[in-house]
Amino acid sequence: MTKPYYETQNGLDFTCTRCGRCCERPGPVFFSDDDLDRAAAFEKITPKAFVKRHGLIEVDGIHALDLPDGTPCSFFDKLKGCQIYEGRPIQCKTWPFWKEVVTRKDSWNRAAEECPGMNQGEHHTPTEIREAIDACKNQGLPEGDAW
């Protein structure tokens, strides 16, 4: 079987520059049950109240914020960044180490065109990347198409 890209490179470089582009791009922001618990605790409300307050819907059986294209994530503030940073969901914590991004070189490079934090900064080992992939899987997050 062909080795995934991140293994052929013995890991990948990434440090977030906090530019905020990923918080403004289209696509659902998934909240697993654990994510919901954490984000709701951050806002000091119940998970149910969090779902209602932020208008989360179900996408592929998981709660998600799914806004129309061109609408930034509701938790994003242009000046201050993510307003639930400590309680942000696993999807955001593990970026860009998603299976659909790190498996193929062309996917990684396409994503890097949008994310200036990639290909620079801290080196992340294959083990760290595998842990990120597993964390998303274990939370039941759907795997997207290759980038």
Ligand code: SF4
């Ligand atoms: S696009 Fe990349 S560098 Fe910019 S905030 Fe998102 S993860 Fe960080």
Ligand code: SF4
């Ligand atoms: S939850 Fe926070 S980190 Fe995640 S997309 Fe929204 S603003 Fe960005």
